[in-house]
Amino acid sequence: MNDSLQFLGAADSVTGSRYLIETECSRILVDCGLFQGYKVLRERNRAEFAVPPASIDAVVLTHAHLDHSGYLPALVRDGFNGPVYATPGTAELSGVMLPDSGYLLEEEARHASRGRWSSHRTPRPLYTAADAEHSLHRFSVVDFDRPHRIAEDLEFTFLPAGHILGAAGVHLRVGSRTVRFTGDLGRVDDPLMRPPRPLEPASVLVTESTYGDRHHANSDPEAALGEVIHRVAGQNGVVLIPAFAVGRTETVLLHLSRLRDRGRLPDIPVFLNSPMAVDVATIYQRHPDEHRLDPAELDRMYSLATKVHTVDDSKLLNLRGGPMIIISASGMLTGGRILHHIAAYGSDPRNAIVLTGYQAGGTRGSALLGGAASLRIFGRDVPIRAEVVDLDSMSAHADADGLIRWMGAVTEHPRQVYVTHGEAAAADALRARIKRELGWRARVPEHLEQVALPSEEDAAPDA
Numbered sequence: 001m002n003d004s005l006q007f008l009g010a011a012d013s014v015t016g017s018r019y020l021i022e023t024e025c026s027r028i029l030v031d032c033g034l035f036q037g038y039k040v041l042r043e044r045n046r047a048e049f050a051v052p053p054a055s056i057d058a059v060v061l062t063h064a065h066l067d068h069s070g071y072l073p074a075l076v077r078d079g080f081n082g083p084v085y086a087t088p089g090t091a092e093l094s095g096v097m098l099p100d101s102g103y104l105l106e107e108e109a110r111h112a113s114r115g116r117w118s119s120h121r122t123p124r125p126l127y128t129a130a131d132a133e134h135s136l137h138r139f140s141v142v143d144f145d146r147p148h149r150i151a152e153d154l155e156f157t158f159l160p161a162g163h164i165l166g167a168a169g170v171h172l173r174v175g176s177r178t179v180r181f182t183g184d185l186g187r188v189d190d191p192l193m194r195p196p197r198p199l200e201p202a203s204v205l206v207t208e209s210t211y212g213d214r215h216h217a218n219s220d221p222e223a224a225l226g227e228v229i230h231r232v233a234g235q236n237g238v239v240l241i242p243a244f245a246v247g248r249t250e251t252v253l254l255h256l257s258r259l260r261d262r263g264r265l266p267d268i269p270v271f272l273n274s275p276m277a278v279d280v281a282t283i284y285q286r287h288p289d290e291h292r293l294d295p296a297e298l299d300r301m302y303s304l305a306t307k308v309h310t311v312d313d314s315k316l317l318n319l320r321g322g323p324m325i326i327i328s329a330s331g332m333l334t335g336g337r338i339l340h341h342i343a344a345y346g347s348d349p350r351n352a353i354v355l356t357g358y359q360a361g362g363t364r365g366s367a368l369l370g371g372a373a374s375l376r377i378f379g380r381d382v383p384i385r386a387e388v389v390d391l392d393s394m395s396a397h398a399d400a401d402g403l404i405r406w407m408g409a410v411t412e413h414p415r416q417v418y419v420t421h422g423e424a425a426a427a428d429a430l431r432a433r434i435k436r437e438l439g440w441r442a443r444v445p446e447h448l449e450q451v452a453l454p455s456e457e458d459a460a461p462d463a
Contacts, residue, residue: 002023002024002452003022003023003024003174003175003177003452003453004021004022004450004451004452004453005019005020005021005179005204005206005418005450005451005453006019006020006022006050006448006449006450006451007019007418007420007445007446007447007448007449007450008020008029008049008050008448009031009033009035009044009447010031010033010067010208010420010421011420011444011445011446011447011448011449012424012446012447013035013037013038013041013360013361013423014037014067014210014358014360014361014421014422014423014426015033015034015035015036015037015041015067015360015421016033016034016035016036016041016044016045016067016071017031017033017062017067017068017420017421018030018031018032018033018071019031019181019206019420020050020051020056021154021172021174021179023151023153023154023174023175024153025151025152025153025154026057026058026150026151026153026154027051027055027056027057028056028057028058028059028060028150028154029056029058029059029060029075030059030060030062030170030172030181031059031060031061031062031068031069031181031183032059032061032068032069032070032071032072032075032084033065033066033067033068033069033070033071034066034067034070034071034101034126035067036066036067036332036334036360036362036363037332037360037361037362037363037366038361038362039362041362042362045071045074045126046126049075049078050448052079053075053076053078053079053080054079054080054081056075056080056082057082057150057151058082058083058084058085058150059072059075059080059082059083059084059085059138060085060150060156060170060172061084061085061086061090061094062090062161062167062168062169062170062181062183062184063090063093063161063163063164063166063167063168063183063184064086064089064090064093064094064097064164064166064246065097065164065184065244065246065247066097066101068183068184069090069094069097069098070097070098070101072084072094072098072132072135072138073098073101073102073127073128073131073132073134073135074126074127074131075135076131076134076135076138077127077131077134077135080138081138082138083138083139083140084135084138084139084140085140085141085142085148085150085156086139086140086141086142086166087141087142087143087144087158087166087167087168088141088143088166088287089165089166089167089283089287089290090165090166090167090168091139091141091166092166092283092286093164093165093166093246093280093283094136094139095136095139096276096279096280096283097245097246097276098132098133098135098136099129099132099133099136100129100245100275100276101132102125102127102128102129102130102131102132102133103129104335104336105125105126105127105128106125106128106129108123108125108335109123109124109125111378111379112379142158143158144158144159144160144168145157145158145159146158147173153174153175154172154173154174155172155173156170156171156172156173157170157171158170159171159197159200160194160196160197160290161182161183161184161185161186161196161197162185162186162187162188162190162193162194162195162196162396163183163184163185163186163190163193163196163247163396163397164184164186164193164246164247164396165193165246165247165283165284165287165290165291166287166290167183167184167186167193168183169181169182169183169185169196169197170183171200171202174453176455177203177204177453177454177455178201178202178203178204179202179203179204179205179206179453180199180200180202180204180205180206180414181206182205182206182207182208183208184208184210184396184397184421185207185208185397185398185402185403185406186396186397186398187216187395187396187397187398187399187402188398188402190251190292190396191251191254191255191292192247192250192251192254192291192292192293192396193247193290193291193292193396194290194291194292196398196406198406198409198410199406199407199409199410200410201410201411201412201413201414202414203414203415203416203453203454204414204415204416204417204418204453204454205407205414205416205417205418206417206418206420207403207407207417207418207419207420207421207430208397208403208420208421208422209403209419209420209421209422209426209427209429209430209431210358210397210421210422210426211358211395211397211398211399211400211402211403211422211426212400212403212419212422212426212427212428212429212430212431212433213400213425213426213429213430214392214399214400214426215399215400215401216392216393216395216399216402217392217393218393219393221255221356221391221393221394222255222258222259224389224391224393225252225255225256225259225354225391225394226259226264226265228352228354228387228389229259229265229266229268229325230266231352232322232323232350232351232352232387233266233268233322233323235350236321236322236323236350237322237323237348237350237351237352237386238321238322238323238324238325238326238341238345238348238350238351238352239324239325239326239351239352239354240326240328240338240341240342240345240346240351240352240353240354240386241325241326241327241328241354241356242328242329242330242331242332242333242338242353242354242355242356242365243274243277243327243328243329243331243356243357244329244330244331244357245274245276245277245280245329245330246276246277246280247396248331248356248357248394248396249272249274249277249280249327249329250277250280250281250284250301251356251394251396252327252356252394253272253301253302253304253305253327254293254297254301255394256270256301256304256305256325257297257300257301257304260304261300266323268322268323268324268325269306269324269325270304270305270306270324270325270327271305271306271308271317271324271325271326271327272305272306272307272308272327272328273308273314273317273326273327273328273337273338273341274308274327274328274329274336274337275308275309276329277327277329278307278309281302284298285298305327314337314340315340317341318340318341318343318344318345322350322351326338326341328341331355331356331357331365332357332358332359332360332363332364332365332366333363333364333365333368333375334363334364334365339364339377339378342364342375342377342382342384343377343378343382345386346375346382346383346384346385346386347382347383347384347385347386348385348386349385349386349387350386351386351387352386352387352388352389353368353384353386353387353388353389354389354391355368355369355388355389355390355391355392356391356392356394356395357392357394357395357396358392358395358397360423361423364376364377368384368388369388369390372384400429400430400433403430404430404433404434404437404438407434407438407440408437408438413438413439413440414440415441415454416441416442416443416454417431417434417440417441417442417443418442418443418444418445418451419431419434419442419443419444419445420444420445424444427444428444430442431443431444
């Protein structure tokens with residue numbers, strides 16, 4: 001099959017974004033993400049990669065979140081030796097996030113071995129922090145809006161996508177055709193990030209569908225957050241805010257800072273227990289053109305919380321008691337220091353766990369949204385009696401209406417749309433809306449499916 005697109009990930013899930021483009025001359029990968037959530041998905045991380053890593057000429061990375069970048073250390077360890085193209089912001093964030101991911105994977109393996117709660121006799125991490133550090137040498141920085149030729153028949157351009165710092169859509173020219181990847185598409189009304197670049201004409205569109213069947217609530221997340229904090233502080237409780245260290249932590253701190261400026265935040269301590277989030281702060285300060293905040297507001301935002309660096313200081317928070325606010329990763333409760341805090345405070349009904357973004361199926365965050373009475377943490381069941389609050393209106397993803405509006409404004413529609421990076425219901429709902437409201441051909445591909453890129457003379461595929 002000449003000039004093809006293969007869906008190596010995110011074709012039946014909201015994680016593991018990996019898209020393989022093959023031509024007669026080249027083979028490149030757009031994104032190289034981790035599968036997260038259900039065990040059947042996570043096991044794909046351990047499977048042999050679909051093509052030999054050494055046969056891939058380059059990786060083009062849309063952004064630094066691990067479901068788009070987190071498999072890179074394993075790919076490099078297993079033989080990939082080409083460039084990893086990324087925007088300046090994505091390269092800087094990956095320099096923090098990938099080694100942290102490796103450290104957490106090692107820590108999880110150590111916990112499993114010590115507690116003997118793994119089904120494996122000798123639990124081994126998917127990759128190590130050293131593997132992640134080694135992978136960073138493959139990064140090559142490419143600015144937004146600067147076309148970059150990978151091979152004679154392949155050229156890409158990064159276009160601003162909003163969402164988080166450095167996030168990009170990819171406009172890929174394959175011979176005479178173009179393939180547009182949304183990456184993760186941001187919101188036009190995001191309080192932190194600037195809006196995504198409007199869609200330009202392309203032959204094929206590969207779109208995310210994280211919120212393909214949902215609408216962000218019209219309620220003010222800042223006001224809702226303030227109400228929860230007042231309620232919990234009034235009963236000397238602890239507010240636990242699981243938040244992705246990149247993007248969501250900054251949004252939470254921004255809302256807390258504005259609440260304080262308006263006199264609507266109780267006088268209780270705020271702790272930022274995420275070393276990675278602390279490191280990320282300076283990166284946001286170095287890229288003021290990508291976000292909406294001026295330096296003074298950034299300084300006020302980051303000065304609001306006491307930064308927790310050491311493991312011992314993190315442990316002390318579990319003995320301190322309320323009232324207080326703890327912001328800690330990870331956002332879907334898949335790992336990190338937040339799990340220790342959930343284990344310490346989750347059983348007390350005076351406390352609250354505030355979920356601030358998408359919770360992929362199979363994660364502890366998703367279980368909480370489903371009303372789980374306990375969570376399995378470090379090999380034991382932790383009862384959950386704390387209030388669980390869902391503030392998904394704080395999400396940095398465009399919702400279903402936002403995605404449709406973004407697509408519908410293009411002057412020339414694509415020949416084919418592939419709906420990916422969403423759970424089954426979300427992806428199919430967005431597919432149906434694209435066909436019904438825009439009149440475009442759209443379908444949800446299957447995992448590992450390979451499709452031919454249409455030539456200019458080809459009839460468009462069936463919807």
